[in-house]
Amino acid sequence: MNRMPEITKEMFRRIEVDKSEAEVIARPSINFWQDAWRRLKMNNLAMFGLGLIIFLVVMALFGPYLVPYTYDFQVLEDQNQGISAAHWFGTDDLGRDIFVRIWNGGRVSLLIGLMAALSDLIIGVIYGGLSGYRGGKIDQLMMRIVDVLYALPYLLVVILMMVVMETRGIITIIMALAATGWVGMARLVRGQILQLKEMEFVLAARTLGASTKRLLFKHLIPNSMGPIIVNMTLTVPSAIFAEAFLSFIGLGVQAPLASWGTMVNEGVAVMLSGYWWRLFFPAVMISLTMFAFNVFGDGLRDALDPKLRK
Amino acid sequence: MLKFILRRLGMLVVTLWVIVTLTFFLMHAIPGDPFSKEGRMPEATKENLMKYYGLDKSLPEQYVSYLIKLTKFDLGPSYFSKTQSVNDIIANNFPVSARLGIQALTIAVMFGVALGTVAALKHNSALDYTAMVIAVLGVSVPNIVLAPLLINVFSVKLGWFPIARWGTFAHTVLPATALGVQAMAVIARLMRSNMLEVLGQDYIRTARAKGLSQFAVVWRHTIRNAIMPVITILGPLTAALLTGTFVVEQIFAIPGMGKYFVKSVNNRDYPVILGTTIFYSAVLVTANFLVDVAYGLIDPRIKVGVRGE
Numbered sequence: 001m002n003r004m005p006e007i008t009k010e011m012f013r014r015i016e017v018d019k020s021e022a023e024v025i026a027r028p029s030i031n032f033w034q035d036a037w038r039r040l041k042m043n044n045l046a047m048f049g050l051g052l053i054i055f056l057v058v059m060a061l062f063g064p065y066l067v068p069y070t071y072d073f074q075v076l077e078d079q080n081q082g083i084s085a086a087h088w089f090g091t092d093d094l095g096r097d098i099f100v101r102i103w104n105g106g107r108v109s110l111l112i113g114l115m116a117a118l119s120d121l122i123i124g125v126i127y128g129g130l131s132g133y134r135g136g137k138i139d140q141l142m143m144r145i146v147d148v149l150y151a152l153p154y155l156l157v158v159i160l161m162m163v164v165m166e167t168r169g170i171i172t173i174i175m176a177l178a179a180t181g182w183v184g185m186a187r188l189v190r191g192q193i194l195q196l197k198e199m200e201f202v203l204a205a206r207t208l209g210a211s212t213k214r215l216l217f218k219h220l221i222p223n224s225m226g227p228i229i230v231n232m233t234l235t236v237p238s239a240i241f242a243e244a245f246l247s248f249i250g251l252g253v254q255a256p257l258a259s260w261g262t263m264v265n266e267g268v269a270v271m272l273s274g275y276w277w278r279l280f281f282p283a284v285m286i287s288l289t290m291f292a293f294n295v296f297g298d299g300l301r302d303a304l305d306p307k308l309r310k
Numbered sequence: 311m312l313k314f315i316l317r318r319l320g321m322l323v324v325t326l327w328v329i330v331t332l333t334f335f336l337m338h339a340i341p342g343d344p345f346s347k348e349g350r351m352p353e354a355t356k357e358n359l360m361k362y363y364g365l366d367k368s369l370p371e372q373y374v375s376y377l378i379k380l381t382k383f384d385l386g387p388s389y390f391s392k393t394q395s396v397n398d399i400i401a402n403n404f405p406v407s408a409r410l411g412i413q414a415l416t417i418a419v420m421f422g423v424a425l426g427t428v429a430a431l432k433h434n435s436a437l438d439y440t441a442m443v444i445a446v447l448g449v450s451v452p453n454i455v456l457a458p459l460l461i462n463v464f465s466v467k468l469g470w471f472p473i474a475r476w477g478t479f480a481h482t483v484l485p486a487t488a489l490g491v492q493a494m495a496v497i498a499r500l501m502r503s504n505m506l507e508v509l510g511q512d513y514i515r516t517a518r519a520k521g522l523s524q525f526a527v528v529w530r531h532t533i534r535n536a537i538m539p540v541i542t543i544l545g546p547l548t549a550a551l552l553t554g555t556f557v558v559e560q561i562f563a564i565p566g567m568g569k570y571f572v573k574s575v576n577n578r579d580y581p582v583i584l585g586t587t588i589f590y591s592a593v594l595v596t597a598n599f600l601v602d603v604a605y606g607l608i609d610p611r612i613k614v615g616v617r618g619e
Contacts, residue, residue: 147321160336160583164337248557261454271458271462279458291451
């Protein structure tokens with residue numbers, strides 16, 4: 001019955017372990033951002049969004065130079081022309097080339113999206129950071145102000161600002177968006193700071209004598225950068241929508257400057273006349289841009305979520 | 311509970327007062343008088359007009375009299391429409407917008423919750439991916455694009471619904487859809503992630519282990535827990551729907567408040583802009599208040615009496 005092979009001492013061999021190698025890290029160490037990028041790369045939809053964003057930015061920068069027209073160049077004989085070799089996206093009722101107007105409008109939209117995100121970042125981080133860091137009465141007061149602003153619809157406030165500022169144009173839109181958009185960011189940053197400031201590393205830094213400024217900008221804010229960046233990415237589509245919305249109801253950029261919102265507005269007016277390209281291209285561009293930033297922002301949120309980190 | 315409601319009511323009044331004050335002084339910070347657009351008119355006419363509308367008084371006096379009128383729910387006259395006061399305009403136009411908004415919200419909540427629930431229950435299946443594609447598209451396609459698209463497909467090509475205007479139920483279908491889809495997509499995404507989280511909880515395993523049917527597990531234990539965050543975002547979603555009516559009513563030629571608001575913005579009819587803003591804010595602040603109270607009532611984990619103490 002004894003089928004088991006006999007185990008003898010000779011079958012074993014001693015492996016010498018070099019104690020000094022025990023501390024060697026076999027895999028290259030990657031920091032938080034490299035790890036996030038690694039996970040982002042595995043998310044096909046998010047990478048597709050990123051590719052689209054890069055494409056849109058490149059086309060907004062160089063697209064207008066691909067055709068021999070400018071956004072306000074009118075050829076009245078060529079009005080409402082369909083798609084042709086001369087006019088890739090057709091022309092509008094003043095005989096202006098839609099291709100060049102689309103990419104000029106893209107510059108407006110992307111610039112407004114970028115500026116809105118940046119102003120949210122600056123105002124929101126300072127306001128939320130201060131509120132969360134100080135705490136107590138100041139925090140209470142600052143957050144009550146935010147609560148009141150939060151109760152109002154963002155676009156309604158933007159409309160009011162546009163009415164009051166009287167002048168129309170990109171700068172005015174950016175200012176109106178900046179004045180209203182930071183509220184969400186301020187709430188987010190405050191929440192993060194409240195959570196982080198109780199942690200040991202902050203206590204350690206404070207014990208070592210770090211100043212308030214250093215604590216905020218070297219410790220607290222960099223550690224809340226993940227959610228901040230996600231919030232910024234998702235601000236861009238809402239700002240682009242806000243611009244299109246304002247331009248659509250006649251409060252946005254003024255003629256002859258092109259914007260996707262004004263182009264959709266003009267396109268809707270002639271929608272039933274069969275000039276479908278006048279509505280189609282700006283409508284597709286708005287949707288594509290919002291889609292790209294939304295899926296990229298979602299992917300970024302997943303990639304930066306420490307709970308999903310392995 | 312009563313104490314909580316009272317305190318929230320107090321906050322509601324303060325919030326509204328701040329909004330009224332801010333918008334009042336914003337509107338009066340605009341340079342020029344409201345009649346400068348009507349071309350040249352004799353000084354005497356202008357003086358009479360200013361006197362008629364109380365614009366000859368000092369700003370603080372105007373503010374106080376506006377506040378006093380507000381407590382009687384009087385939003386003042388319109389400069390542009392000589393026969394209608396702001397109250398008349400709201401009474402005439404708001405019911406249309408309210409109906410549109412409620413229908414849109416119904417679409418958003420019903421389909422959003424259903425889509426999110428199904429996607430979570432069939433996690434990582436084709437159904438899940440389809441639902442999420444719909445949700446991402448819904449978030450990305452803004453109402454100013456969706457509305458013309460719906461008209462082109464369902465009115466022009468298929469002829470199922472009227473192209474525009476207002477009247478029968480058929481008139482309401484496309485505008486309510488155009489208005490509600492974005493909110494639906496937001497709800498669907500939120501519902502899905504909440505459902506997935508709840509489905510992973512131990513008490514769901516317990517419910518299954520004690521032999522509850524799939525229906526009871528999903529309906530009584532999962533949806534009821536997962537739907538709470540959806541209720542909290544109903545406030546912000548109402549705000550989004552409200553601004554959405556500005557464009558949807560424009561595109562479908564619906565005689566609602568949103569269309570009128572845009573018209574008064576373009577006409578610079580300041581009392582109407584001011585009055586409607588205050589009215590909209592009141593609607594929203596009330597909606598937020600109701601959401602808060604509902605939240606306190608529905609979720610047993612929130613003991614509103616001890617909150618914040």
